[in-house]
Amino acid sequence: MNDDVCNIVLGVIAAGISAALGWVARTYLWRRGLRRRQAFFGLPDHSESLLVVNRKAGGPELTVMRYDMFALLELAALIKDCNARVQIVAHDATQQGFGERTEFCVGGPYSNCRMAAHLSSLLPGVRMNVEAESGPELGALRIGAEEYRMERGRSEYVLLARLTADGREDVRPVFLFCGQRAITNQAATRYLARHHERLARKYGGGSFVLLLKVVNSQAYGPDVVELVADVTREARTPLPEPAVTTE
Numbered sequence: 001m002n003d004d005v006c007n008i009v010l011g012v013i014a015a016g017i018s019a020a021l022g023w024v025a026r027t028y029l030w031r032r033g034l035r036r037r038q039a040f041f042g043l044p045d046h047s048e049s050l051l052v053v054n055r056k057a058g059g060p061e062l063t064v065m066r067y068d069m070f071a072l073l074e075l076a077a078l079i080k081d082c083n084a085r086v087q088i089v090a091h092d093a094t095q096q097g098f099g100e101r102t103e104f105c106v107g108g109p110y111s112n113c114r115m116a117a118h119l120s121s122l123l124p125g126v127r128m129n130v131e132a133e134s135g136p137e138l139g140a141l142r143i144g145a146e147e148y149r150m151e152r153g154r155s156e157y158v159l160l161a162r163l164t165a166d167g168r169e170d171v172r173p174v175f176l177f178c179g180q181r182a183i184t185n186q187a188a189t190r191y192l193a194r195h196h197e198r199l200a201r202k203y204g205g206g207s208f209v210l211l212l213k214v215v216n217s218q219a220y221g222p223d224v225v226e227l228v229a230d231v232t233r234e235a236r237t238p239l240p241e242p243a244v245t246t247e
Helices: 003-041 066-081 113-122 182-203 232-236
Strands: 048-053 085-090 102-106 126-128 141-143 146-148 155-163 174-179 208-215 225-230
Touching: 003 066, 003 182, 048 066, 066 085, 066 102, 066 182, 102 113, 113 126, 113 155, 113 174, 141 155, 155 182, 174 182, 182 208, 182 225, 208 232
Parallel strands: 048 085, 048 102, 102 174
Antiparallel strands: 126 141, 141 146, 155 174, 155 208, 208 225
16 A cells, blocks of 8 residues: 555544544533523423413403414424423413423413412512503502502513422423513513523523513514513512501
8 A cells, every 4th residue: 555545544544533533512502502401491301391382361261462472482482492291271270389390371360360379389489460450550560668550562571481390390380481471471571581591501590580670572473582580489478468557
């Protein structure tokens, strides 16, 4: 074998080894990213999860707003990326606790009684005004001592939360997307899809409650979202009882 042939053979072998090492490295990084994603969402391979569907406010029970449907589609894509399965359940047909299966609950308490139950038991520091006759205060979100009113189509708020029972990290989480309008629910799911890696690095398997602001949705839809604050402590601290006046 002359030197030219030997060099060609060695080059082919080196190229094959480099390609194999590159494939192994990419596979390792992909699997590590998948495991981190699965751990954050509480979705190991072939696990079951719940998508709790709300209804259009004031409409039939099975009528879902268009933007809420978009939110469900985005969540379904996240679940599929984790090699998990999903079951879609109506908000008033979910009669079970939480912690055994990851749950994604979409919609404010005005259209989702499951969300209302979660707010009451898991986030006692949060209130949303659902009185239809409350005028400009309709949908106002109170977190601790602060109140956030929406300017329809211009400035609207949504809570994005990851919670576990009793703060334990060894149980499946529940994710809440509690917005003042349906488009804000989709904005929160899109925010989660875009930033879940950063959130996983910051919070690990712990609980968090984020207040997001959707800016000028009438022009930009659910795409322009600002993080207002981490309100975990305020949201999980019970609101003080109103003072009782006696005559």
